[in-house]
């Protein structure tokens with residue numbers, strides 16, 4: 280009896296993985312599989328990364344493959360692009376994705392557009408990953424959602440992960456992809472835990488994930504807001520409201536998986552988009568126009584867009600909460616659509 | 622001869638020219654073959670750009686077109702000291718001649734300027750975006766200084782292959798060309814720091830032509846002697862007469878040798894001048910006539926033609942023959958460009974992603 284219990288515990292410990300470790304495992308596995316894969320960024324080596332995603336990898340792979348760079352975002356990003364053009368597969372860790380504002384030129388002009396302007400002469404297998412999103416009272420500059428700023432850049436893939444499982448599978452796929460991939464993690468999700476399979480797996484970069492199947496309303500979301508939507512479902516259950524939404528984690532913000540989205544909208548005819556971006560020029564703004572372009576006839580009601588306020592994220596905790604969408608607002612939106620007479 | 626028979630004015634004029642660094646090239650070995658190859662490459666650059674001006678004014682090419690006339694000794698001096706198709710080159714928007722020296726056929730560069738499918742960037746890039754994976758041309762970069770980090774990455778790649786992947790043959794060197802104006806940009810300093818820190822095999826070649834569009838170099842920088850900026854990074858910095866192809870070649874050869882030996886980067890400041898306006902859209906009214914005349918009298922082609930004759934490596938007739946041959950190459954390139962097809966509109970979306 281005791282023996283089997285112990286075995287069970289051991290098995291559990293092996294499988295239960297923290298979000299940041301899932302990312303670390305993905306990086307480790309891919310570096311082991313392909314020696315042209317390397318990581319560069321601020322404090323990725325000796326320090327192990329601000330969120331420990333690359334902890335001790337330099338001991339295993341050496342300092343060139345886990346390269347501590349000076350604080351020079353535009354130049355080390357450009358350097359990674361040059362390395363990618365000449366056959367390596369770099370992973371840039373943005374200590375905070377916000378710092379990549381300094382690398383905007385390299386990401387837009389070089390990572391995004393160079394393959395095209397070169398008429399296909401070069402490809403750029405590059406991953407740029409790191410924490411984005413609104414944390415806990417980190418102040419405006421450290422609470423940015425750059426996915427919207429980069430959304431218009433041609434040639435980039437933009438991917439967001441939201442669970443340890445998809446974080447690992449998606450990062451592995453991003454590293455193997457021959458294109459530049461902006462890979463957004465979320466600063467508040469690094470300590471999520473989940474049982475991960477022992478065997479190797481990959482998650483496709485271009486497929487949305489149906490988090491909860493349902494028939495009443497399609498909720499499109501990504502990153503941390505996925506968990507807010509699940510919180511909202513708890514409220515729905517607690518109050519016995521009986522709504523049955525289909526919650527879809529977009530995963531790929533560019534391109535959108537319109538196939539999965541369309542199949543759901545054809546079923547529910549109602550849509551709520553929940554994002555952490557600011558409303559103006561946000562991810563939802565673009566998605567909403569695509570839905571209007573392609574699925575207008577399917578809609579029984581105007582799409583509801585739940586976005587952050589168009590303001591710099593305030594430091595004060597109460598104000599910060601008012602800035603981003605809360606689960607109760609998602610419930611209200613469902614209520615609004617469900618009580619609508621159509 | 623393309624080279625004009627003007628007499629060179631070696632005394633410094635009143636209007637604040639820098640005294641020229643002396644690089645002794647008299648003892649430098651130079652075979653006839655080598656000499657003619659260098660001459661031919663410079664003539665190619667000169668005649669190509671002259672043809673561009675003609676075609677631009679005839680409405681055959683569009684956009685911002687920046688010509689390289691006057692600076693040929695820098696492209697030829699550096700790139701012809703490198704291993705073709707093996708070492709890497711990066712450039713700016715003033716990139717036609719760097720592409721030619723790197724071995725991209727004149728046909729492909731001209732066709733690119735005409736926006737044709739047969740251009741080296743398939744007509745998608747244009748004047749400021751010449752690329753060739755085959756010839757290891759990492760590209761023309763239209764934004765000032767953005768090519769510096771990319772070139773630094775190619776150099777990092779050589780080091781990575783050698784040290785992390787154990788590939789002994791990975792000793793390629795990268796030459797990164799940019800202007801005096803770019804040397805005031807942060808990427809210049811950031812990359813010098815990283816390249817020196819990691820001893821990357823790279824040559825940073827500043828083509829100091831005294832002007833960044835209409836901004837005189839002396840008005841833009843606290844230390845006009847750019848090569849001196851290497852010293853704070855513990856890097857070798859050298860200045861060279863950018864109108865003297867042999868001097869540039871000598872300095873480049875030494876830098877390449879250091880880079881291949883794992884001794885790290887070099888900052889080369891070549892003092893040069895552009896003989897035309899910033900771009901073909903620039904009326905070039907700002908620069909003083911006497912300054913232009915002074916530099917025209919130092920034409921690198923004239924000078925090298927004289928050197929070749931002094932060394933008994935070529936007769937005026939032989940040089941004339943090269944000029945004619947190259948004129949033929951240019952005319953052929955133009956015909957090729959004119960007759961080439963435009964890109965297929967069906968392929969508007971091609972080359973966005975690696976799979977296309």
Ligand SMILES: Cc1ncc(C[n+]2csc(CCOP(=O)(O)OP(=O)(O)O)c2C)c(N)n1
Nearest residue numbers: 715763764765800801802803830832833834
């Ligand atoms: C980032 C950026 N800022 C401004 C420009 C506009 N611009 C084009 S060339 C140029 C001057 C650059 O001078 P320099 O680096 O000396 O090179 P040169 O043109 O003399 O070869 C400027 C300001 C640009 N292309 N990119």
Ligand SMILES: [Mg+2]
Nearest residue numbers: 800801832833
């Ligand atoms: Mg200049």
